[in-house]
Amino acid sequence: MAVFRRIANLFRRSRIDREIEAELQSHIALLIDDNLARGMSAAEARRDALVRFGNPTATRERVTAADTMLSLDALAHDLRFALRQLRRSPGFTIAAVSALALGIGANTAIFSVVNAVLLKPLTYPNADRIVEFVLPSSIANNLANIPEFHAYQRQTSVFQEVAAYDRISPGFNLTGERPELIQGIHVTESYFRLFGAPVVLGRTFTPQEDAPYGGKVVVLSYHLWQRRFGGNPDVIGKSLSLGNEPYTIVGIIGPQFVSDPEAEFWLPYQFPPVSDDMNHYFLVAGLLKPGVTLEQANAQLKLASVQYRRDFPRSNPHQIFRVAFLRDAIVSDTRSSLLVLLGTCGLVLLIACANVANLLLVRATGRQREFAIRSALGAGRGRIVRQLLTESILLSIAGGISGLVIGFAGVRALLVISPAGLPRVGENGSALTMDWRVLGFTLAISLLTGVLFGLIPALSASRSDVNSMLKESSGRSGTGFRQGKARSFLVVSEVSLALVLLIGSGLLIRTLIALHSVSPGFDSHHVLALDMSLTGDRFHKTEAVAELSKKGRDRLNAIPGVEISSAAYWLPIQVDDGMPFEIFGRPAGKNVLASRWISISPGYLGVFKIPVLRGRDFNENDTASAPGVALINQAMVKRFWPNEDPMGQQILLGRGTGPSLQGEPTRRIIGIVGDTHSNGLSNPADAMVFVPVAQVTNGYTAAYTDTAPLLWVLRTRGDPHQVIAAATEQLRIASGGFPVAHIRTMEEAMGTSTARQSFNMVLFTIFGVVALILAAIGIYGLMAYSVAQRTQEMGIRMALGADRDTIRKLVVWQGMRLALVGVVAGIAASFGLTRLLSTFLFGVKPWDPAVFVSAPLILTAIALVAVWLPAARASKVDPMQALRSE
Amino acid sequence: MAKNDLQGTLDLLVLKTLADNGALHGYGIVLHIQNASGEVLRVEEGSLYPALHRMEQNGWIAAEWAMTETNRRAKYYKLTAAGRRQLDIAQESFDQLVRGVRAVLRYA
Numbered sequence: 001m002a003v004f005r006r007i008a009n010l011f012r013r014s015r016i017d018r019e020i021e022a023e024l025q026s027h028i029a030l031l032i033d034d035n036l037a038r039g040m041s042a043a044e045a046r047r048d049a050l051v052r053f054g055n056p057t058a059t060r061e062r063v064t065a066a067d068t069m070l071s072l073d074a075l076a077h078d079l080r081f082a083l084r085q086l087r088r089s090p091g092f093t094i095a096a097v098s099a100l101a102l103g104i105g106a107n108t109a110i111f112s113v114v115n116a117v118l119l120k121p122l123t124y125p126n127a128d129r130i131v132e133f134v135l136p137s138s139i140a141n142n143l144a145n146i147p148e149f150h151a152y153q154r155q156t157s158v159f160q161e162v163a164a165y166d167r168i169s170p171g172f173n174l175t176g177e178r179p180e181l182i183q184g185i186h187v188t189e190s191y192f193r194l195f196g197a198p199v200v201l202g203r204t205f206t207p208q209e210d211a212p213y214g215g216k217v218v219v220l221s222y223h224l225w226q227r228r229f230g231g232n233p234d235v236i237g238k239s240l241s242l243g244n245e246p247y248t249i250v251g252i253i254g255p256q257f258v259s260d261p262e263a264e265f266w267l268p269y270q271f272p273p274v275s276d277d278m279n280h281y282f283l284v285a286g287l288l289k290p291g292v293t294l295e296q297a298n299a300q301l302k303l304a305s306v307q308y309r310r311d312f313p314r315s316n317p318h319q320i321f322r323v324a325f326l327r328d329a330i331v332s333d334t335r336s337s338l339l340v341l342l343g344t345c346g347l348v349l350l351i352a353c354a355n356v357a358n359l360l361l362v363r364a365t366g367r368q369r370e371f372a373i374r375s376a377l378g379a380g381r382g383r384i385v386r387q388l389l390t391e392s393i394l395l396s397i398a399g400g401i402s403g404l405v406i407g408f409a410g411v412r413a414l415l416v417i418s419p420a421g422l423p424r425v426g427e428n429g430s431a432l433t434m435d436w437r438v439l440g441f442t443l444a445i446s447l448l449t450g451v452l453f454g455l456i457p458a459l460s461a462s463r464s465d466v467n468s469m470l471k472e473s474s475g476r477s478g479t480g481f482r483q484g485k486a487r488s489f490l491v492v493s494e495v496s497l498a499l500v501l502l503i504g505s506g507l508l509i510r511t512l513i514a515l516h517s518v519s520p521g522f523d524s525h526h527v528l529a530l531d532m533s534l535t536g537d538r539f540h541k542t543e544a545v546a547e548l549s550k551k552g553r554d555r556l557n558a559i560p561g562v563e564i565s566s567a568a569y570w571l572p573i574q575v576d577d578g579m580p581f582e583i584f585g586r587p588a589g590k591n592v593l594a595s596r597w598i599s600i601s602p603g604y605l606g607v608f609k610i611p612v613l614r615g616r617d618f619n620e621n622d623t624a625s626a627p628g629v630a631l632i633n634q635a636m637v638k639r640f641w642p643n644e645d646p647m648g649q650q651i652l653l654g655r656g657t658g659p660s661l662q663g664e665p666t667r668r669i670i671g672i673v674g675d676t677h678s679n680g681l682s683n684p685a686d687a688m689v690f691v692p693v694a695q696v697t698n699g700y701t702a703a704y705t706d707t708a709p710l711l712w713v714l715r716t717r718g719d720p721h722q723v724i725a726a727a728t729e730q731l732r733i734a735s736g737g738f739p740v741a742h743i744r745t746m747e748e749a750m751g752t753s754t755a756r757q758s759f760n761m762v763l764f765t766i767f768g769v770v771a772l773i774l775a776a777i778g779i780y781g782l783m784a785y786s787v788a789q790r791t792q793e794m795g796i797r798m799a800l801g802a803d804r805d806t807i808r809k810l811v812v813w814q815g816m817r818l819a820l821v822g823v824v825a826g827i828a829a830s831f832g833l834t835r836l837l838s839t840f841l842f843g844v845k846p847w848d849p850a851v852f853v854s855a856p857l858i859l860t861a862i863a864l865v866a867v868w869l870p871a872a873r874a875s876k877v878d879p880m881q882a883l884r885s886e
Numbered sequence: 887m888a889k890n891d892l893q894g895t896l897d898l899l900v901l902k903t904l905a906d907n908g909a910l911h912g913y914g915i916v917l918h919i920q921n922a923s924g925e926v927l928r929v930e931e932g933s934l935y936p937a938l939h940r941m942e943q944n945g946w947i948a949a950e951w952a953m954t955e956t957n958r959r960a961k962y963y964k965l966t967a968a969g970r971r972q973l974d975i976a977q978e979s980f981d982q983l984v985r986g987v988r989a990v991l992r993y994a
Contacts, residue, residue, distance in 0.1 A: 020935075023912065026960045027931060030913040033956055054932050062936040 020063045024056055082391040089363070091784075093395070095777050096359045100399025100446060102770050103352025105406025108442045110345045110763075112411045125196035126287055129160075131297065131323035133284040143167060143280035143576075145658070146271050149188075151308045152284055152321070158297040161287040163191040164269060167576075168261050171533030171709045173738055174228075175241045181533055181741040182224065184242075184265040186282070186706075191266070192219075192253070194287045201225075202236040202251030209250070210268040217268060218247040222255035224264040240265070243536035277658035278315065279699075281707055286323060297323050314656040340836065344501060344767050349445065351497045351771055355778045356399070357453035358490040360392055362785040385459065392454025393447065400446030407442065414763075456486075488818055491778050495822025496829055498768075498775035499859050503830040505768035506851035507841055508761040514843025520750070521676035521685060522572050522608035526563075527746035528720035529571060530727060531709035532738055540702035542624060545710070546694035548735055549601040550620070555730035556714050561723050565714035566603035567693060569704050571749060572610070575678040575688065580657065583640065584650040584666070595636055595687040596678055597653065599696050599704075605631075605673060607715045608746075615647055615671030622692045628665030629692065634675050636687035646672065653689065660699030667691065682842040712740070720745045772862055775822075780866040783815040787870040795879040804875035811874045815867030816860075823856045896929065896937050897946075898976040904947060904965045905973055911960035912938060938963060946972045 028049050035045030053059075086093045124130060133152060135142050144152070144164065152162045169183035189210035192199070200222065209217050218240055220228075229235045239246040247267070259266075269282075288297055301321035309315055364371075371384050539545055549567040556565035570577070579597045602618045604610075613634065622629050630651060637646055646669050654661035675685035712731060716723050728740050787794075794807055802810075834846040844851075903918050904910060910918065915938075916929050941947045946969035952962045965973070 020939075022959070023961045024931075024935065026911070026958055027913045027935075029958055030911070030954065030956075030960065033958070052931075054930070059932045059935055062932065063939050065936065 017060070017064060020060050024053075024060060024063075028053055028056070078387055078390040079394070081387065082394050085391060086394065092359055092363055092781070093398075095781050096356045096395050097399045097402060099352045099355040099359075099774055099777055100396060100449065101402035101406055102774060103349040104400055104403025104442050104446055105410055106767065106770060107345045107349050107445065108404060108407025109410030109414055110341050111441060112407070113341075113414055126194075127327060128325075129288040129290070130194065130326045131286045131288060131294065132326045133286065134322045134324050135280075135319065142283060144282060144284045145280045146275040146277050147312055147315075148280075148308065148321070149271065149282075149284055150273075150275070151304055151311075152286065152301075155297075155300055155304055158289060158292045158300045159286040160289045161190045161194040162188075162284060163194045163286075164188045164271070164282045164284050165191055166261065166707055167281070167283055168708065169263055170535050170705070170707050171531060171741060172242045172265075172535050173244075173533055175244050181531075181739045182264050183262055184218075184267060185259070185261060185263040186269045187266050188269050188271070194285060195257070195259075197257045197259075198254035200252050200254045201233060202249070204251050204253075205268045210270055212270050212272050214268060214270050216245060216247045217250050218242070219251045219253060219266045220249055221253055221257070221259070221264045225252045243533070243538075245536060275658075276312070277660060278312070278656060279658050279660045279703055281703055285326060294323065294325065340840070341763060343836075344504065344764065347497050347501055348767055348770055348774070351494050351774045351778075353449045353453065354490045354494045354497075355774050355781070356392075356395065356449060357456065358487055358494070358778055359781050360388075360395075360453055361456065361487050361490070362782060364388065385455075389451065389454045393450040396446040396450025396454075399449075400443050403446065404442060487782055491782050491818045492822040492825060494775050494778045495819050495859065495863065496824075496826035498771035499823055499826025499856060500830050500833055501764070501771040502768045502855040502859055503826075503834060503851055504837060505761070505764035506855045507834060507837060507844055507846065507848060508764045510844040510848060510851060511840065511842045512761045515682060518677070518682075518843070520573065521674050522610050524608075524746040524750050526716045526718070526720055527607060528714050528716060528723065528727065529742075529744055529746060529749060530712045530731065530740040531742040532712060532731060532735065532740050533709050534705040534738075536705075539705040540698065542694065542696055542698050542701040545701050545705065546601075546624065548710075549693055552712060552731055552734040553601065553603060555734045556712070556727060559723055559726045559730060561717050562727070563715040563717055564603045564606045565712065566601050566607050568598065568600040568604050568711050568713065569708055570598050571711065571713070571746070572608055572676040572678060573750060575686070579654045579689070581651050581653045581689065582655060584652070593640060595632075595640075595689050597689040597691065599691050599693045599700070601693045604690075604713070607713045608676075609715075610676060611674040613672045613674060615669075617671065618690075618692045623694050626695075628667040628695055629670045630667035631671045631673050631690040632669055633673050633685065633688045633690075635685045636689065637672055639687045651689070653691070660703050661697055662699060663697045664700075665695065667695075709742070713746075772859065775859065776862050776866040779815055779819060779863050780869065782818075783811060783867050783870040784873075786814070787811060787874040790874075791877055794874050794877040795881070798877065798879040807877070808871045808875040811871035812864070812867050815871070816863065819860060819863035819867070823860060826859075827852060827856060894976060894979060896933060897941060898973070898980050899927070899929070900934070900937060900941065901946065901965065901969055901973040901976060904963060905970065909950070909952075909962040909964040911954070911962050913960070915963070941969070944968075944972075 031049035031052065032045045035048055036042065040048065050056075132142070133144055133148075135144065135148075149162070149164050152159070155162075165187040166185035169185050171181050172184050174180050174182050189205040189207055191197075192204040197204070202219075204219055205214075205217060208214055220235075220240070225231060225235060228240075229238075235249055236251070238249055240249055241247075253266075286297075288294070301323065305320045308321070309317060309319075374384060534545065534548075539548075552567060553565050556562055575596045575598050577597060578594055580594045583593070600618070602620055602622075605612060605617050612631075615631075618629065618631070630653075632646060640646070641649075649669050650666050651669065652666050653664055655664075673690070676688070677683065678686050678688060712727070714720075714723070714727060724743055728743075731740055732738060797807060797810075798804075830852070831847060838846050899919055900915055903915050903922070907914075907918060912931070912934055916931065916934060919927050919929050938947070938949075942949055942963070946966060947963045948966050949961050949963050951959055954960050
């Protein structure tokens with residue numbers, strides 16, 4: 001390839017020079033030889049040869065020029081020249097590079113996160129076919145019961161596998177030499193096939209083992225196997241003691257399998273083949289058959305729901321089975337927030353590019369005379385365009401590289417401030433790596449910016465008529481009109497985009513403030529929560545749990561510094577369980593209502609300071625043998641007794657939901673309590689029923705202790721952390737040796753409830769500030785350049801009698817006019833765009849007046865500063881100097 | 887319009903010379919053109935060598951150092967396949983030039 005040879009020649013210059021020299025010398029030698037042969041004397045032959053050859057140095061140079069391509073030399077020259085030019089105006093260079101770096105850096109960081117969470121598929125092998133069964137009923141959050149599971153299983157025309165698994169790990173007490181509380185879940189035997197869990201040793205459950213009386217067997221995770229058994233391969237067939245009961249180990253799952261919910265081992269559910277247990281307590285996933293679409297599966301499930309209602313007439317008549325992709329379910333609300341972030345990033349990048357374009361435009365204008373002179377001296381139009389392009393590409397490469405550095409740092413920073421719940425970023429964000437796509441994306445953007453925005457000024461600079469340009473710029477009185485319009489447009493759009501971002505972050509800040517001021521309905525200060533696993537047959541009876549609750553509370557209450565304590569299955573911020581109920585004395589039929597419900601022991605309301613508005617709290621006399629009692633919250637009163645007094649009325653919970661609630665007593669409403677935001681702060685309080693732990697059915701107790709830990713909560717006088725050791729010890733004694741885990745203060749538990757909002761707020765604030773800085777750079781750059789260009793004009797104005805104040809006002813007004821047009825445009829755009837944010841807002845309207853007034857004011861103030869500096873410089877122009885300067 | 891500058895003509899002469907004689911060094915090319923043209927055309931070394939190097943960069947000719955009959959080291963040039971194609975192009979182009987010039991001369 002000729003081009004490559006030429007490029008190679010560039011680097012082998014000296015060798016080639018020597019070779020050319022040798023070639024020319026050999027020519028002369030041959031000439032001399034012939035002269036000698038013709039009979040000349042040696043001296044004469046040599047002289048004649050040299051004369052005939054001409055100037056060897058000139059020839060050598062011409063040959064060398066032929067060897068190396070001119071344009072390559074020119075490129076090197078362009079580069080050198082561009083570097084020199086950029087060095088000569090460091091202000092411009094720094095402004096342009098940092099604008100690009102900020103825009104590209106923010107984009108790279110966000111793109112990396114979006115990439116990991118949204119674009120990369122779930123790590124399961126068949127992730128694109130795994131679906132989750134969704135129940136649009138208000139009773140329980142997507143939880144299924146055994147009859148529903150069996151109905152799902154029968155849909156073999158659309159599902160290859162259907163598997164049930166626990167919603168959360170109840171925690172298990174691993175007994176033996178080193179007791180600890182570990183996490184494991186119940187699954188059906190199909191679970192491992194569905195999620196493609198790799199078996200490294202042994203096998204998973206057989207269908208026989210997953211049937212009633214299938215024996216106690218367990219599959220271990222790789223980590224548990226390594227930790228407890230040192231990775232010993234003889235472990236298969238050995239037993240693992242969980243809650244003092246031996247389980248036979250049948251297999252080990254590979255380390256790359258990530259189970260959701262987190263689990264270190266798996267136990268078989270052993271569902272009965274026929275059941276009428278209507279209790280919803282587990283999740284179900286399905287693997288679509290290859291080629292089956294989501295729509296086909298849902299159509300089939302609709303038919304299945306009809307059949308199911310025929311088989312179980314007491315089931316919810318409005319319930320229709322449906323599936324959704326598991327990936328979508330996992331990223332559901334993260335998706336929209338990340339897409340908004342991505343859009344925001346786009347805006348920031350747009351501002352950055354506009355900034356650079358503007359700076360390049362301004363600069364090209366300032367250099368018009370230089371180009372005119374060069375063009376007059378014979379530089380071709382192509383050459384000038386190439387020169388400008390070289391400069392702008394150099395700028396964008398520098399911006400791209402610094403942007404990447406900022407991006408790397410930004411990804412790390414994002415992880416630090418990201419909410420703990422951001423899915424799929426891996427352990428410590430290990431899944432969040434800068435990949436080649438991110439790199440390509442960034443570099444492409446920066447190069448495109450350079451070429452695109454380098455081209456516009458380059459073309460317009462080279463197109464102009466040399467003559468008029470020389471004249472115009474020699475006057476130095478002003479700059480071309482058309483370019484001035486383009487620049488003004490860019491500044492105006494920068495300002496308006498920045499304002500959109502600023503208003504967006506203002507709204508999110510207001511949201512966070514509003515959330516913090518929401519009263520959750522309980523007091524979260526000085527409250528400690530501890531989990532205790534009660535898995536195993538011993539706690540399948542309500543009596544045992546009630547006894548443990550009493551013993552534990554007595555011991556906790558005796559700890560100095562503890563005001564009051566309680567045991568329950570849920571914290572007030574997250575009550576997921578719902579239950580249908582009937583009100584006595586109401587006509588049957590429409591009487592099946594649903595509310596959330598929670599069982600608590602005496603003291604719970606005291607721990608959380610949930611007020612008892614009427615009637616009384618539970619006490620130690622509300623035992624299993626006493627009459628059934630219930631407390632309800634105000635939301636429940638409003639919803640179900642809008643015009644009646646519920647006090648003393650009787651309700652029956654969970655009729656027809658299956659064997660686990662058989663024997664549920666009729667309950668008398670003995671009190672009304674304040675509302676708590678049981679489902680996140682940004683959601684309204686749900687209707688809720690409270691029942692005493694001591695008065696629930698054995699079936700309820702067994703279902704809970706098998707699937708969720710018992711929760712101990714206590715109110716302390718001082719810092720809750722100070723009683724952790726004593727509480728742990730007393731609970732160990734009370735339970736006969738059970739450990740506690742997941743110890744957290746209520747404030748820590750609450751933090752995750754507002755974590756997403758604070759994350760959004762922080763990101764938007766960063767973007768807002770970046771946009772503000774960029775807009776300021778843009779206005780400042782434009783005005784500073786314009787002032788520099790108009791030094792002479794200022795001089796003349798002053799010489800004609802304008803005082804410094806007038807000059808300053810003139811410049812300030814010119815800059816501020818652009819800023820104000822941008823502000824007006826930005827406010828208009830924000831009215832349209834903030835509606836997209838409305839799902840993230842709470843307690844604030846998308847057109848919140850406070851934000852729509854303060855953000856433009858802040859931006860205007862910053863713009864004023866950016867304009868003031870060049871204006872001050874303009875007013876300090878010495879008229880004599882300015883007039884002489886040309 | 888045919889490419890009909892003088893540089894093109896020099897290229898044509900060199901390519902034709904190499905096509906007829908196989909490998910030749912620069913001096914040999916000068917001598918051959920001189921002899922073949924009946925001493926009418928005399929190629930300047932100052933033009934020849936840049937032309938040779940340019941044609942080498944274009945891949946029309948290949949060069950190689952070798953010994954002459956008089957035992958001197960010299961750089962020998964020979965035609966490549968691309969050079970043979972270029973020779974056809976240059977010849978056609980030159981013919982066109984000559985036809986054009988002839989036509990003008992006749993008209994005048």
